[in-house]
Amino acid sequence: MRLSDRISQVAPSATLAITSRAKQMQAAGIDVVNFGAGEPDFDTPAFIKEAAKKALDAGDTKYNAKSGPKLVAAIAAKLARENGITAGADQIIINFGGKHSLYCAFQVLLNPDDKVLIPAPYWVSYPEQVRLAGGQPVVLPAGPEAGFKITPRQVLDAARGAKILVLNSPSNPTGVTYTPEELTAIAQAVLKTDLIVFSDEIYEKLVYGDTKFVSFAALDKALPQRTITFNGLSKTYSMTGWRLGWAAGPKEVISAMKNLMSHETSDTVSFAQAGALEAYTSPASAEAVESMRREFQKRGQHMAARLNAIGGIRCVEPTGAFYCFPDVSAHFGKTLGGVKVAGSLDFAKAALESANVALVPGDAFGDDRCVRLSFATSTAIIDKGLDRLAKMLA
Numbered sequence: 001m002r003l004s005d006r007i008s009q010v011a012p013s014a015t016l017a018i019t020s021r022a023k024q025m026q027a028a029g030i031d032v033v034n035f036g037a038g039e040p041d042f043d044t045p046a047f048i049k050e051a052a053k054k055a056l057d058a059g060d061t062k063y064n065a066k067s068g069p070k071l072v073a074a075i076a077a078k079l080a081r082e083n084g085i086t087a088g089a090d091q092i093i094i095n096f097g098g099k100h101s102l103y104c105a106f107q108v109l110l111n112p113d114d115k116v117l118i119p120a121p122y123w124v125s126y127p128e129q130v131r132l133a134g135g136q137p138v139v140l141p142a143g144p145e146a147g148f149k150i151t152p153r154q155v156l157d158a159a160r161g162a163k164i165l166v167l168n169s170p171s172n173p174t175g176v177t178y179t180p181e182e183l184t185a186i187a188q189a190v191l192k193t194d195l196i197v198f199s200d201e202i203y204e205k206l207v208y209g210d211t212k213f214v215s216f217a218a219l220d221k222a223l224p225q226r227t228i229t230f231n232g233l234s235k236t237y238s239m240t241g242w243r244l245g246w247a248a249g250p251k252e253v254i255s256a257m258k259n260l261m262s263h264e265t266s267d268t269v270s271f272a273q274a275g276a277l278e279a280y281t282s283p284a285s286a287e288a289v290e291s292m293r294r295e296f297q298k299r300g301q302h303m304a305a306r307l308n309a310i311g312g313i314r315c316v317e318p319t320g321a322f323y324c325f326p327d328v329s330a331h332f333g334k335t336l337g338g339v340k341v342a343g344s345l346d347f348a349k350a351a352l353e354s355a356n357v358a359l360v361p362g363d364a365f366g367d368d369r370c371v372r373l374s375f376a377t378s379t380a381i382i383d384k385g386l387d388r389l390a391k392m393l394a
């Protein structure tokens with residue numbers, strides 16, 4: 001059957017591809033250490049699950065979730081309290097994950113060939129979602145030598161004729177977080193242009209050491225009218241399977257997204273929204289989130305130190321999210337585990353097939369010198385996987 005031109009130009013998610021190959025090997029009895037996962041390894045906190053169960057028992061099983069308006073109000077309160085962003089109910093939309101929020105936003109803003117500036121390394125779905133909306137991704141390179149951060153100059157140089165700038169701090173895949181000063185400098189550059197900013201803040205709560213998170217829209221009073229803030233429950237509350245995310249921004253954009261969603265999926269899952277409401281309002285949430293954050297911090301520091309102790313690997317210590325993104329290019333040109341390694345895809349292939357370690361090639365994120373390792377796994381597993389990797393590279 002002939003598929004649409006639209007879908008034919010979209011690459012399948014490389015992250016999902018490596019995870020499914022690793023799962024396939026595991027099902028065949030092979031002991032694979034999986035650093036491919038993009039989700040917390042903790043269970044959803046029990047009090048959140050209880051709220052969803054209660055909603056089910058109370059008959060919250062129809063269209064228009066009973067807790068929907070309360071969840072929107074809780075998100076508005078969270079934005080005011082924690083992020084310095086004022087948003088009314090008509091400026092917030094709840095979607096099936098942050099991924100879906102971003103998808104809807106690109107769909108309602110992009111006309112054919114509109115340009116979207118995407119700093120690289122980038123989360124794999126940004127360019128594909130832009131293409132699906134008919135737009136044109138324009139990459140702003142920010143490799144390891146730049147500390148994985150774009151500069152205000154890059155924004156100014158690329159802004160002409162571009163419509164949207166995507167920012168993601170803390171970042172997937174690099175684990176890097178912009179400082180408030182760096183983000184303010186980018187904001188000042190943005191304000192000299194006509195750019196709309198998509199600020200993907202999904203890893204907001206996962207910051208380490210003395211790293212301070214700030215919301216982009218709060219950095220200048222002129223920013224809320226041109227910024228859409230994306231966030232969700234997946235990473236903060238370990239709720240990836242609940243598929244709940246949201247966006248906050250100018251009324252006309254949110255209203256267009258609601259219009260699109262009304263024909264696409266209608267509302268999100270009723271009882272999942274009840275769980276999300278509990279996550280945003282329960283006094284138990286702060287400690288649940290903090291204990292996961294502390295654990296990620298410990299693992300991230302450990303993984304980066306171990307990676308840097310392996311010859312030919314250079315890794316920036318992550319200040320956020322749960323990924324290390326080391327530069328492994330010093331090993332290119334070698335034969336590893338029988339694979340002649342020319343780039344990150346070969347490196348990941350060698351690691352998986354010969355050391356049974358699953359990691360994601362940086363090529364998928366727009367930087368072929370690096371690979372991504374998730375530290376959303378125990379320290380014992382991190383050690384086991386890195387022992388294997390060190391042995392393969394020795």
Ligand SMILES: Cc1ncc(COP(=O)(O)O)c(C=O)c1O
Nearest residue numbers: 038097098099123172232234245
């Ligand atoms: C940078 C970034 N944005 C958005 C998402 C979307 O997450 P979800 O759709 O589970 O809310 C992810 C998940 O991997 C991500 O890494």
